[in-house]
Amino acid sequence: MFSRFKNAVKGVLGKLFGTDTLKRELNVDISISNEMRDAIELWHYMYKDKAPWIDDTTQSMNLASVIAGEFARLVTLELKTSIQGNDYLDEQYQRVIKKIRNYTEYACAKGGLVFKPYIDGDNIAIDLTQANNFYPTDFNSSGDVTGAVFTEFKQTGNMIYTRLEYHRLEKDGYYISNLAFEKQNYSNSSIDLNSNIDLGNRIPLSQVEEWSNLEEESCIKNIDKPLFSYFKIPIANNIDAASPLGVSVYSRAVEQIKEADKQYSRTLWEYEGSELAINAGIEAFTTDKKGRPILPTTKQRLYRTFEFDNSSGNKMLDTFSPTIRDESLFNGLNELLRKIEFNCGLAYGTLSNVQETAKTATEIIMSKQRSYATVSDIQKSLENALKNLAYAMNVWASLIGKSSSSDYEMTFNWDDSLIVDKKEELASMQQDVSSGLIRPELYIMKKYGVDEKTAQEMMPQAEDLVKPLEYDEE
Numbered sequence: 037m038f039s040r041f042k043n044a045v046k047g048v049l050g051k052l053f054g055t056d057t058l059k060r061e062l063n064v065d066i067s068i069s070n071e072m073r074d075a076i077e078l079w080h081y082m083y084k085d086k087a088p089w090i091d092d093t094t095q096s097m098n099l100a101s102v103i104a105g106e107f108a109r110l111v112t113l114e115l116k117t118s119i120q121g122n123d124y125l126d127e128q129y130q131r132v133i134k135k136i137r138n139y140t141e142y143a144c145a146k147g148g149l150v151f152k153p154y155i156d157g158d159n160i161a162i163d164l165t166q167a168n169n170f171y172p173t174d175f176n177s178s179g180d181v182t183g184a185v186f187t188e189f190k191q192t193g194n195m196i197y198t199r200l201e202y203h204r205l206e207k208d209g210y211y212i213s214n215l216a217f218e219k220q221n222y223s224n225s226s227i228d229l230n231s232n233i234d235l236g237n238r239i240p241l242s243q244v245e246e247w248s249n250l251e252e253e254s255c256i257k258n259i260d261k262p263l264f265s266y267f268k269i270p271i272a273n274n275i276d277a278a279s280p281l282g283v284s285v286y287s288r289a290v291e292q293i294k295e296a297d298k299q300y301s302r303t304l305w306e307y308e309g310s311e312l313a314i315n316a317g318i319e320a321f322t323t324d325k326k327g328r329p330i331l332p333t334t335k336q337r338l339y340r341t342f343e344f345d346n347s348s349g350n351k352m353l354d355t356f357s358p359t360i361r362d363e364s365l366f367n368g369l370n371e372l373l374r375k376i377e378f379n380c381g382l383a384y385g386t387l388s389n390v391q392e393t394a395k396t397a398t399e400i401i402m403s404k405q406r407s408y409a410t411v412s413d414i415q416k417s418l419e420n421a422l423k424n425l426a427y428a429m430n431v432w433a434s435l436i437g438k439s440s441s442s443d444y445e446m447t448f449n450w451d452d453s454l455i456v457d458k459k460e461e462l463a464s465m466q467q468d469v470s471s472g473l474i475r476p477e478l479y480i481m482k483k484y485g486v487d488e489k490t491a492q493e494m495m496p497q498a499e500d501l502v503k504p505l506e507y508d509e510e
Contacts, residue, residue, distance in 0.1 A: 057235060058171060058185055061215060062202050066185070067172045068281065075275045076146055079284040080168045082293070083145040089294050094301045099293045099387070100145065103286045103380055108141035110411045111418060114451035121444040125430055128160040132425070140418060142166050143267050148282035150184070151425040152264040153432055160429045160438075165264075172266075172281065174204055179280035181266040190244060194221045197244050198235050203262060210259035214250045216241045256431070263428045267421035270413045271381075282417075285410075289379040296372040303365040377403070381410030415450050422446070 058066050081087055082100035090096050117133060119126035132139075132151070143149045146167035153160050165186060174183030183204035190197040195218055202213040219236025241247040256263075269282035286293060323329055373388035384390055384403040423446055433439035462483055468474045480491040 058200065061217075061235065061238075062185065062200060062213070064173050064183075064185070064202065064204075067175065067279070069276045069279060072273075072276045072279050072281055075283070075287065076167050078290070079146050079287065080166075082286070082290070087294070087297070089297065094297055095304060096297050097293075097300045099296060099376065100286055101141075102387070103289075103376075103382070104141050104145035104284075106382065106386060107144045107285050107411065107414065108137050110407070111140050111144075111414045112137045114449075116447075116449040117419075117422065118447050119426055119444050120447060122430070122439060122441070124438050125160075125426065125433060125444060128429055128433070129426060132162050132422075136418075139164060139267075140414075143269055143282075143418075144285045144414070147284050147287070148266060148268045150181075150264050150266050151421065151428075152186070153425065153429045155432055155436055158436075158438070160432055162425075167281075173202070175280050181264075181280070182262055184262075184264065184266075190246065191221065195219070196221050196236070197239075199241075199244075199247055200235075203264060205259065205262050209255040209257045210263060211253060211255050213253045214241055214247070215252070216244060216247055218243070256435075259431065261424060261427050263431060265421045265424035265428060268417055270417045271410075286376075286380050289376045292372055292376045292379060296369060296376060299365065299369045299372055303369060378406075381406055383407035419448050422448075 058064065078088070079100070083104060085096050085098050085101065087096065087100070115133070115136065119129050139149065139151075142164070143166075148167050148170075150163075150165040150170050152163040152165060154163060155161075169187070171185040171187075172181045172183070173185060174181070176182050183202075186201045186203070188199040188201065190199075198217045198219070200213075200215045200217075202211075202215075204211050216239050217235040217237060218239050219234060241250050241252065268280075269285060271283050271285065271287065273279050273281065273283050275283060275287065370388050374384060376382075377384055377387055382403075383406065386407070426444075426446060427442075430439050430442055430444070434442075462479070465474065465479045465482060469476050469479050476495060477488055477491040480486065480494055481488060484491070484494070486494070
């Protein structure tokens with residue numbers, strides 16, 4: 037039976053659509069409110085630089101993706117993690133870790149994501165399901181996701197095929213259900229899903245070649261965790277307090293990001309609107325056969341022509357060069373960036389001009405501590421998600437005979453340089469060594485990341501420090 041469903045979790049993708057459809061077809065309640073669905077969709081478009089307020093007059097500063105990217109950088113900075121005691125599992129795991137910064141950025145942007153392993157030949161591959169493609173159904177008492185629906189779509193000619201894959205952990209085992217549907221695409225265009233999608237008619241899985249080996253329902257025994265891992269951004273959910281789903285790292289700064297984009301656009305317009313120009317009567321130029329002025333080559337942008345009327349008192353040539361108000365505009369923008377940093381839990385200076393915003397050394401330290409606390413919480417959540425991922429990977433590896441034991445250990449080493457300046461710390465330790473306050477080997481251990489025995493071996497011997505003077509015999 038296993039051979040018929042081992043690839044059930046491969047190639048799953050989707051898009052949030054109306055939960056009523058899933059409830060009707062699977063007889064299951066989707067644990068996501070309309071408010072959360074709308075918020076995730078907003079964060080998604082903000083991250084793609086397609087926020088609803090971006091138009092011909094409002095340009096984007098791309099702040100959403102910058103904020104998510106910066107958090108991902110800080111969270112995964114010099115992360116070292118491995119699985120000890122299972123070489124096969126660690127080899128598969130390291131493929132995920134190579135891209136962990138990108139995965140973390142997606143989670144930071146949309147509030148979370150799902151790691152879902154599946155069998156790919158002799159390897160364990162990972163499907164990455166972002167928040168806007170994920171339908172949670174069940175949670176345990178700790179708020180961990182224990183059930184979810186994933187979707188896969190296939191288009192052939194003018195037909196759209198949809199597969200719903202439902203995972204849930206029950207007392208007697210772990211169940212995976214598969215349902216397939218077909219619908220005619222009357223517009224004959226590419227798949228474009230919306231919140232009121234109609235799945236069409238139910239069909240056998242065998243009708244689609246890629247799904248023909250899947251069973252409608254399968255069960256794996258002796259499972260105590262889901263075969264997917266939800267990485268949740270650990271920020272209190274102020275969109276839906278009853279929801280255990282995570283929220284975007286910029287969820288509390290949406291309005292400020294909107295105003296920053298508007299202020300940035302005002303600044304750009306100030307430069308464009310204040311651009312040097314010369315108002316010149318048409319009579320000042322040679323005209324072509326149609327009476328249009330022939331402006332100097334490459335200088336057309338500089339001149340703005342008009343019909344000159346001597347009786348109006350206007351000058352034939354008049355320079356337009358107003359004073360640019362860039363300083364006040366940039367100050368306003370900087371204050372908005374400062375507010376965004378505070379609301380997102382970033383240190384001052386990450387987005388704003390730190391010389392203008394961080395007035396004192398104490399304020400700088402406090403803002404770094406705030407950023408460190410946010411990053412540290414995300415690291416703990418990511419560590420937990422990776423542990424759950426390793427569990428799911430090991431289950432699949434065991435089912436194909438690649439792993440015979442769950443007796444393995446995971447190691448995590450997170451960098452702390454966000455709040456600790458290592459250069460300053462090492463300089464301070466060096467002074468303490470010179471003053472005799474600490475042993476030299478402690479300094480060597482810190483600087484080179486070695487144990488005490490290695491540090492002692494690296495230290496010069498006493499006879500090497502003081503050598504007798506040697507004299508040449510004549």
